[in-house]
Amino acid sequence: MPNSLLSLAEARAIIAQCVHLLPPERLPLAAARGRFLRETLAATEDMPAFDRSAMDGYAVNRDDASIEFRIVAEIPAGVLSERAIGAGECARVYTGSAIPPGADQVVIQEFAQRHGDAVTFSSRTAASNIRLRGEDAREGSVLIERGTRLVPIELSLLAPLGVTTPLVSPRPRIFHIVTGSELVPPESTPAHGQIRDSNSTMTAALVAESGAELIAQHRTGDDLDELLTILQGPPDTAWDILLLSGGAGPGDHDLGLKALGALGFSVLLQKLNLRPGKPLIFATRGRQIAFVIPGNPLAHFVCWHVVIQSALEMLARGCTEFGLVNATLGGDSPLPGNARETWWPARLTWDGDAPLLLPLKWQSSGDLTGLAGIDALLRVPSNCPPITPGEKLAARLLRPFAG
Ligand code: AMP
Ligand code: MG
Numbered sequence: 001m002p003n004s005l006l007s008l009a010e011a012r013a014i015i016a017q018c019v020h021l022l023p024p025e026r027l028p029l030a031a032a033r034g035r036f037l038r039e040t041l042a043a044t045e046d047m048p049a050f051d052r053s054a055m056d057g058y059a060v061n062r063d064d065a066s067i068e069f070r071i072v073a074e075i076p077a078g079v080l081s082e083r084a085i086g087a088g089e090c091a092r093v094y095t096g097s098a099i100p101p102g103a104d105q106v107v108i109q110e111f112a113q114r115h116g117d118a119v120t121f122s123s124r125t126a127a128s129n130i131r132l133r134g135e136d137a138r139e140g141s142v143l144i145e146r147g148t149r150l151v152p153i154e155l156s157l158l159a160p161l162g163v164t165t166p167l168v169s170p171r172p173r174i175f176h177i178v179t180g181s182e183l184v185p186p187e188s189t190p191a192h193g194q195i196r197d198s199n200s201t202m203t204a205a206l207v208a209e210s211g212a213e214l215i216a217q218h219r220t221g222d223d224l225d226e227l228l229t230i231l232q233g234p235p236d237t238a239w240d241i242l243l244l245s246g247g248a249g250p251g252d253h254d255l256g257l258k259a260l261g262a263l264g265f266s267v268l269l270q271k272l273n274l275r276p277g278k279p280l281i282f283a284t285r286g287r288q289i290a291f292v293i294p295g296n297p298l299a300h301f302v303c304w305h306v307v308i309q310s311a312l313e314m315l316a317r318g319c320t321e322f323g324l325v326n327a328t329l330g331g332d333s334p335l336p337g338n339a340r341e342t343w344w345p346a347r348l349t350w351d352g353d354a355p356l357l358l359p360l361k362w363q364s365s366g367d368l369t370g371l372a373g374i375d376a377l378l379r380v381p382s383n384c385p386p387i388t389p390g391e392k393l394a395a396r397l398l399r400p401f402a403g
Contacts, residue, residue, distance in 0.1 A: 046134035246295030256292030330356030
């Protein structure tokens with residue numbers, strides 16, 4: 001039974017094989033934030049490109065044992081001075097100034113006494129106080145590998161390279177439809193038997209957080225014609241991923257499989273050894289992919305974090321890493337095992353400076369109450385004995401490190 005279901009790892013491997021990398025685009029630096037670099041970039045020149053002073057002081061030749069040095073040049077940062085420094089001479093330099101020919105040491109200004117246009121030094125240490133040409137990177141050395149996410153450090157590495165329109169991943173375009181005849185918009189008051197739709201809000205927020213683009217979002221009842229009308233109509237914009245929320249199960253009113261069949265999708269995954277989220281469906285049609293996500297909000301959330309997010313990364317980056325950390329279980333009660341691999345919501349707490357993950361109250365996969373402040377999902381392997389507080393387990397951190 002449950003163990004004959006496909007494991008999450010197997011499902012992730014199948015998805016990784018079926019997802020095609022989207023073509024890259026070139027974007028200005030500011031717009032490229034959060035995208036994956038789709039080219040490997042190397043230093044186009046030595047970095048720094050010239051010997052630079054690391055301090056405010058006086059540039060001299062380190063072998064020059066003169067008592068007094070005549071100041072023959074004043075070199076603010078950004079100014080080129082070709083005047084060579086000879087014996088008994090120095091140049092006034094500042095942090096970032098180009099070191100003139102003949103000098104190979106900067107004596108810091110704290111050791112200097114000025115006498116008009118000459119200077120004496122109370123001390124000369126061995127430090128050169130110079131950042132040598134090529135010290136950070138040699139021309140041609142790789143600085144950023146293809147596939148790196150462009151966040152502030154990486155973006156600011158591109159600027160000195162003069163790369164102002166890097167080749168980056170596009171935003172995967174998502175078409176999202178929530179199905180369920182019981183659903184009403186959050187602004188409506190549900191009649192008896194109805195509920196407010198929370199998955200539209202959750203999915204829009206997850207998509208925004210992931211950097212993907214939600215090109216259209218609809219809500220419909222459990223009515224195949226209505227669903228197909230939406231799917232076959234606008235948006236005119238092409239989309240890469242179809243997300244159907246709800247209707248993943250085998251029930252009479254579950255439309256996921258029927259809709260995918262009518263649209264010509266091939267179903268590649270159906271039912272995983274995953275809790276919550278077992279009914280998740282994955283399908284492809286050419287280069288487009290589709291997921292039917294079980295409607296229970298927690299199942300929705302877990303499927304997004306352990307499966308769908310990786311599919312987005314495959315589309316944008318061409319590979320995906322499942323970043324799990326080895327965490328310590330907090331709280332007072334053991335975490336029960338289950339026949340199915342379980343992803344348990346948790347919150348980060350601290351025991352002194354040691355991080356602990358505290359399981360959150362979770363009654364059913366439809367339950368989101370008690371989940372405010374969730375930081376992580378804890379992995380309880382299939383058929384695992386209860387995990388006691390203090391034991392280690394794998395966790396997927398959702399904030400701030402989730403990829
Ligand atoms: P389904 O996957 O369609 O069988 O739905 C499973 C459970 O999740 C049912 O109790 C639904 O009422 C609930 N559900 C489905 N869609 C949503 C939604 N958009 N917002 C909140 N709950 C939902
Ligand atoms: Mg339903």
